[in-house]
Amino acid sequence: MFDVIVVGGGPAGLNAALTLGRQRRRVLVVDSGTYRNEPAEEMHMFLSRDGFPPAELRRLGRQELANYPTVEIREDLVVAVTGTADDFAVELAGGSTERARRLLLASGQADVLPEVDGVAERFGRGVYHCPFCHGFETAGKPLAVLGGDFSHAMLALYVADRFSDDVVLCANGPLEVSEELRAALSDRKIEVREEPVTRVGGVQNALIVHFADGTPLERGAVFHRPVSRQRSDLAASLGCELLPDGCVRVNAMQQTTVAGVYAAGDTARLAELVGPTPFVITAAADGAKAAIWLEQDLFRSSVNVPIPG
Ligand SMILES: Cc1cc2nc3c(=O)[nH]c(=O)nc-3n(C[C@H](O)[C@H](O)[C@H](O)COP(=O)(O)OP(=O)(O)OC[C@H]3O[C@@H](n4cnc5c(N)ncnc54)[C@H](O)[C@@H]3O)c2cc1C
Numbered sequence: 504m505f506d507v508i509v510v511g512g513g514p515a516g517l518n519a520a521l522t523l524g525r526q527r528r529r530v531l532v533v534d535s536g537t538y539r540n541e542p543a544e545e546m547h548m549f550l551s552r553d554g555f556p557p558a559e560l561r562r563l564g565r566q567e568l569a570n571y572p573t574v575e576i577r578e579d580l581v582v583a584v585t586g587t588a589d590d591f592a593v594e595l596a597g598g599s600t601e602r603a604r605r606l607l608l609a610s611g612q613a614d615v616l617p618e619v620d621g622v623a624e625r626f627g628r629g630v631y632h633c634p635f636c637h638g639f640e641t642a643g644k645p646l647a648v649l650g651g652d653f654s655h656a657m658l659a660l661y662v663a664d665r666f667s668d669d670v671v672l673c674a675n676g677p678l679e680v681s682e683e684l685r686a687a688l689s690d691r692k693i694e695v696r697e698e699p700v701t702r703v704g705g706v707q708n709a710l711i712v713h714f715a716d717g718t719p720l721e722r723g724a725v726f727h728r729p730v731s732r733q734r735s736d737l738a739a740s741l742g743c744e745l746l747p748d749g750c751v752r753v754n755a756m757q758q759t760t761v762a763g764v765y766a767a768g769d770t771a772r773l774a775e776l777v778g779p780t781p782f783v784i785t786a787a788a789d790g791a792k793a794a795i796w797l798e799q800d801l802f803r804s805s806v807n808v809p810i811p812g
Contacts, residue, residue, distance in 0.1 A: 505529045507797055508593050508603035510581045510737060513538050514783050515768025515790035516609035517564040522794030524571030528801065531601055532568075533593070535580040537734065539611050539769060540783070542627030547636055549784045557783065581610075584737055588763025589804075605797055608743075608751065608759070608766040609790060610735035612781065617727065619649070619675065621703035629707040630725045634658070635782070637724070638666050644723025645669040647712050649700060654728050656680045656688060662726055663691050671720060673712055675700045696720075731781075733770060746772065750779055756810070757793035763800075767793040 507523055509516045512534025523530045538557065540546060546557045568574050580596040584606065593601045614632065616623050622630050630649075631637035646667045648659040651674030659672040671694045672678070678685070678695055688695060699715040703725060712720040733739070733749055743759040743766070744752040751759055751771040759766050768786035772779045796810070803809050 504590075505531045505601060505603040506801055507531075507605045507607055507794075508533065508581075508591065508601060509607045509609055510593075510735065511609035511611055511768070511770075512536070512561070512565075512576060513609060513611055513768060513786060514560065514564070515611075515770075515786040515793075516607070517561065517568065518787040518790035519607055519609060519767060519794040519797075520568055520574050520576070520790075521564070521571070522791050523798060524568060524574040526798050527573050528798065530574045531603070532574070532576045533579050533581050533595060533601075534576060536578060537613075539614070539734075539781075540627065543636075544628070546783050547639070548782055560783070581735070581737060584741055591763065604763070604801065606741075606764045607757075607790075607793055607797065608735070608738055608764065608770055609768045609786075609793075610733070610737065610770050612731040612769040612779075613734045614729035614731050616729050617649070617675070619700050619703060622649070622725075622727065625703060625707070625710065625725075626729075629705070629710050630703060630727055632726070632728055634662055634665060634726065638662060641724040642666045644708070645671075645721065647671045647673050647710075647720065647722040647725045649673050649675060649703070649712070649725055649727040651676050651678045651680075651697070653680055653684065656684050658726055658728055659693050660687060660691060663693055667723075668692075670694075671696060671712075671722070673700050673714075673720070673725075731769075735770075738764075738766060738770065746774055748778065755792075756796035757789060758796065765793045765797055 506528040509532040540557045545554045583594040586592045663670040674697045702713040705711040738751045751766040753771040757765045767789035769781040
């Protein structure tokens, strides 16, 4: 019986395992190894590691965990979980079933890219989802935003406000926003092109957006905010409440609405926030918070003084 099984070995899961390993808890991290920032060669906004390769961060994290004999990491996929607090049964694709008193879901989110040729290959390397992660490096360059809904119009306004005077909103079809938003785009001299985009070509820092009418548009970078979905449906299958955007609802202790099940990182958020804060440092911090409260939960139940509430 493990104290905690952690589903996912990204920054959230690894930092949780570190915190629990230091309290000598028996922890199993099961990781299927499809990380959200896999396509990116550098990560930003992590103090002391700005511009660091994300794969290297994970490698160093695993190396540090090797110092903690009660922590095990297994490359595998959790396919099902049954049971309740104090006795969860976790079924792995590799064939084994492991048991744990508590669960931590740190399984992340997956991005669903638009069906425009060339976007998937360039995602994280010229086509960017997030101005916090990548905006600074695009400053002063001609930029495009690809998408024709409210969130892309707002993204175009944002990158024009922070990074560039030359922003084109490639709506890839009719722009579906209010007159007020259209006026705001026009006020900030953001050109809107509504003809279909057939392909994004070129290389990082020198991309070309190709329109259906054959005209090319040269850009230093393209921003697109993909739809995201849970990487794993375990939270739903356990009956955890999901928020309207699909994130697992957690409280400030990273507890889900199911007893004994915690969640951390991109997979989860507080209902009070208007949206997720999906970053490496926040995922790692969520993992630490979850582990601290998991530890309190395990300890206090062993002395029969449970966490109130
Ligand atoms: C292109 C790109 C660039 C980015 N750049 C930055 C940046 O510069 N700075 C920044 O702060 N953030 C950046 N991000 C965001 C960052 O990637 C995420 O916030 C971070 O990875 C979240 O960590 P996590 O641990 O929650 O999830 P992840 O890192 O996605 O890890 C989740 C892990 O869980 C595993 N898993 C899922 N289901 C199961 C299962 N059933 N069984 C076992 N394992 C499972 C997955 O395979 C994966 O290995 C970027 C994102 C993208 C897409």
